[in-house]
Amino acid sequence: MLTGMHIAVIGGDARQLEVIRKLLELDAKISLIGFDQLDHGFTGASKEQIDEVDFSDINAMILPVPGTNGEGQVETIFSNEKVILTEEIIAKTPEDCVIFSGISNSYLDSIVSKNNRKLVKLFERDDVAIYNSIPTVEGTIMMVIQHTDITIHNSKVVVLGLGRVGMSVARTFSALGAKVKVGARKSEHIARITEMGLEPFHLDDLSEIVSDADVCINTIPHLIVTASVISKMPAHTLIVDLASKPGGTDFRYAEKRGIKALLAPGLPGIVAPKTAGQIVANVLSQILLEHHKREEK
Structure with a gap:
């Protein structure tokens, strides 16, 4: 007490x-x-x-x-x-x-x-971040459903980062039937993505990977979804950026290209x-x- x-x-x-x-x-x-x-x-x-x-x-x-x-x-x-x-x-x-x-x-x-x-x-703290990844994933699912005209099932989803949130996001979208590719830099993360039954790629190859992406979900808190990456995306791609403000996406260029990009930090406090x-x-x-x-x- x-x-x-x-x-x-x-x-x-x-x-x-x-x-x-x-x-x-x-x-x-x-x-x-x-x-x-x-x-x-x-x-x-x-x-x-x-x-x-x-x-x-x-x-x-x-x-x-x-x-x-x-x-x-x-x-x-x-x-x-x-x-x-x-x-x-x-x-x-x-x-x-x-x-x-x-x-x-x-x-x-x-x-x-x-x-x-x-x-x-x-x-x-790891414990808070891992617990918070649960409502974060639910909020991300909600946003993807709201802002796309396809099912998550069979969609091509690219997840950037295999931290505490990235791992939960990748696993859950895969469980919903999406074809999930996960980008990381560390060799141990590449190994873990493989072990999870998902398709790993090195972040250096991001521009090629997003060429057919329906959804790109970023969890990395520095600029990773650059103008050159966005320029390779199909016009219908939805970007959901879960990184803390200001996110890891060039939102100005996304808007210029007509690609919907949503900055969504703090989802647990919003959705649950x-x-x-x-x-x-x-x-x-x-x-x-x-x-x-x-x-x-």
Whole structure:
């Protein structure tokens, strides 16, 4: 249990509701910042303005998946209040306060490191990424069905990257009857693609591979679907880019060529916010329980 632990949940979307619910089940004391328009009443959680919170009493701080923007503003779906996380706020927290975010940026990294606090980036963890690949794949299937006029069955699908998401995408589209080719650079990934019964290719050969592709799904977070690659695609090819912003596709050239290209990061929070929230909540609570046990010793 997290009895005696005071946690500030700052901003976020519907996923955070699952996090709040889980932490309250574990008997944590919760301060909600950026939730003043939330209709749901959570017994044991108090809605507060950021300048009302006594941060010297906070054991953990939970930010939304994106963390902050470059100026420290935190996304608040359930409030019109402008919430800014500053270096001064972090400085007020106890030395052992842990800050959680999905991802980070130079601003958040800077204000946390200047105060020598611990920042946990949940989306860099293998377990979170693998669990999240499930709603990501479902969202990708939904997009492909919506934006093509053919069945997935028997379609030619090119998947770029065999990371945690790429592997799930390739396996699932193959299970739906697509003819899947998977591009990678590492020899061990080429071996794994072969073992999965799929057709591997080296990313250097991408331009030739896409010449008959119905769908191209990218999971690699740097420019890989270039203008020269797009120029070799049939006019009907659909590009779905799952990499974090700005993606790995030359969207300007795709539009110029009339090829539909969709940037779709963050699909779990869009297609299955409850499940995505439970994934974050379960991993987060496990980390907090371990942290709480260490503090009690």
